[in-house]
Structure formats: C-alpha cells, structure tokens
Amino acid sequence: MKNKYIVFTAPGIAELQENEIGAPGAGEVLVETVRSTISSGTERANLVGNPNISIAPGLPDMTKYFPRRLGYSCAGYVKAVGEGVTHVQAGDRVAVSWSTHSQYVIKDVDNIHKLPDNVSWEDGALGLIGTFPLAAIRKCRLEIGESAIVMGQGVLGQVAVQLLRIAGAAPIIAVDPSPAKRERALELGADVALDPFAEDFVSTVKKLTGGVKVAIEVTGNGKALDQVLDCMARFGRVALLGCTRESDFTIDYYRKVHGPGITLIGAHTLARPDKESHPGWWTTRDDMAALFRLTSLGRLRMADLVQETHAPEECPEIYARLMVEKVFPVVQFLWK
Numbered sequence: 001m002k003n004k005y006i007v008f009t010a011p012g013i014a015e016l017q018e019n020e021i022g023a024p025g026a027g028e029v030l031v032e033t034v035r036s037t038i039s040s041g042t043e044r045a046n047l048v049g050n051p052n053i054s055i056a057p058g059l060p061d062m063t064k065y066f067p068r069r070l071g072y073s074c075a076g077y078v079k080a081v082g083e084g085v086t087h088v089q090a091g092d093r094v095a096v097s098w099s100t101h102s103q104y105v106i107k108d109v110d111n112i113h114k115l116p117d118n119v120s121w122e123d124g125a126l127g128l129i130g131t132f133p134l135a136a137i138r139k140c141r142l143e144i145g146e147s148a149i150v151m152g153q154g155v156l157g158q159v160a161v162q163l164l165r166i167a168g169a170a171p172i173i174a175v176d177p178s179p180a181k182r183e184r185a186l187e188l189g190a191d192v193a194l195d196p197f198a199e200d201f202v203s204t205v206k207k208l209t210g211g212v213k214v215a216i217e218v219t220g221n222g223k224a225l226d227q228v229l230d231c232m233a234r235f236g237r238v239a240l241l242g243c244t245r246e247s248d249f250t251i252d253y254y255r256k257v258h259g260p261g262i263t264l265i266g267a268h269t270l271a272r273p274d275k276e277s278h279p280g281w282w283t284t285r286d287d288m289a290a291l292f293r294l295t296s297l298g299r300l301r302m303a304d305l306v307q308e309t310h311a312p313e314e315c316p317e318i319y320a321r322l323m324v325e326k327v328f329p330v331v332q333f334l335w336k
Helices: 040-048 127-139 155-167 179-188 201-209 222-229 253-258 284-296 312-324
Strands: 002-010 013-020 028-037 073-081 093-097 104-108 112-114 148-151 172-175 192-194 212-217 232-240 263-266 308-310 331-334
Touching: 002 312, 013 312, 028 093, 040 312, 073 104, 073 127, 093 104, 093 127, 093 284, 112 284, 127 155, 127 212, 127 232, 127 284, 148 155, 148 222, 155 172, 155 179, 155 212, 172 179, 172 201, 179 192, 192 201, 201 212, 212 222, 222 232, 222 253, 308 312, 312 331
Parallel strands: 148 172, 148 212, 172 192, 212 232, 232 263, 308 331
Antiparallel strands: 002 013, 028 073, 028 104, 028 331, 073 093, 093 112
C-alpha cells in the first residue's frame, strides 16, 4: 500500500515523499491519519539541525542526521490491527502518540488511544501535545486558589492556561511579547496577560500575586527563566516545560533559587512513569485519557487553538515559514 509522508531531507528542506507500508505485526495497529499537528519548537529544532535536539543518549551528530521525520501527535481511523490487539478494532477513531506526519502509520498498541465520539479530529491530533503541560502542572502539585504564571503563549502555553483554569489556579497570568497572543490568552481563561519586556513586568506580577506559587516556563529561553524566578513567592515551584537547548546563560541560583527555596522541576514529557501513574506523575496513556474526558465533557477545547489547516502537499512552504516566522501559528495537516 502506498503511503505519503513528510520528511526533512536536509537542513531547512521539507518534502512530501512516498513509500510502501505493510501490514501491522503482533501488538501493532495500522492507522489511516486524518489530522497531524506541527509541534513548532521541536520541529523547528529538527529542521535546522540543532545539535541539542534530544536528551536521549547515543545519538549521532544531530547537525548531520538527515533525513528525519517528525509529527508525533496525530489522529485517524484504525485501518487494521495485528495479532493480540483487542482494545481497538478496524474503524475505531483514535489518537496516536509518537507518530509522524504520514498518510498511514503503524505503531504499537501502547501508542493508540481511543477517542470519545464527541471529541473532534482537531482535538485528537493535539492529544499528545496537550499531555506536556498537563504533566508539568501535575508535577508542580498546584492547589486550588494558588497563583500561576505561564511564560510563553505558543500551543503549550495556550493549553497550560486552559488546564490551569480547570485546576483552579487564581489568578492565572499569561506572558508573551505578542499582543495577539496576549489577547488570545485572555479569551482562553487567563486573568491577566502581560508583556515580559515591559519595564514594570516583575513589579506588576508581584502586585497581582504577592509572589507566584506555580510557574510553567514554556519558552525554553534562559532569560525567561531568570525573569520568572524574580516573580516567585517563597517555596514556589517552576516547571521547565520549554526545552532550553542552549546553555549560554547564567542564573544567580543562590539568591533566586537556593535562598527562597524554589523548586525547579524538569518537565520533559519523557520524564514520567512508563506503566503506572501515581500522584503528580501520570503515564502518557492516563494523561491522554484525562484530556479526552475533559474535552468530551466540554471543559477543554484544544481544537480552538488550531489556526491553519493545510494539505500535506503544502509542506515545503509551511516549513519554510516555520524557519523564519517568530510567531508561528498552530498548524495541522489534513490527510483525509
């Protein structure tokens, strides 16, 4: 069976190519993709050949490791199942974790998540991405009524604002230099939206909160981390959700972390249990199920975040934009 897929063939170059795909093996599921979502930070880093792309050991020189395929969050129909697969069957609507931008994908059954009937394809294709801020908030052990700040209003920050609202944070402060993103954050449930480059940024945050209890740092920018530490209350918790791939920044750890007793939490999505959830630390499967329950009940609307939908054939132009646009929209590819 012919299969179209998006591949980064060289730094800055994305192409739609075609190959053959076979039948699923034991414990595997073949899915026909309906929608897949661009994860702009990760995919930009891969597209340019950032050498600090992964925390996994033993990888080759990532500046030269091409071709490579991305697109880890998608949704579609089960086309066929392999031997031993019982919890899904052909025709089921599913989300897929750790996938690729492809017309068809084969994944082991642990990466297949059934979608409730009233959860849209747009929501389903954002499922895995949505688990990233959810895990960060869990690790911070947010309690009802605690103040929270989200540094950065890309897709992860936008989901974080919605989830903090559901979790009972008060107030929720969204931070982004883009006026449009600040306005959008208010629509999504933030109580206040601030420009981090405003001269009175830190003093305004402290006036509003008396010091923030929980921070979700999504930018991956060392300066943003340094800045949010100035906003924290004593014993505050900061989740490092954004991937700070560069190490050329310094922080006064003694005065900003050690003295006030700040907890810095590594919130990479792979830093979670594989098999069994426990308080503050849930598996990907359990977090996916939680997101889709919230969506099914109308409490969470990730689909509202999607700003553009494109055919896979448009991928060269879309990724060329990703290389240069500072404010890149939430984009999904429509495969079916």
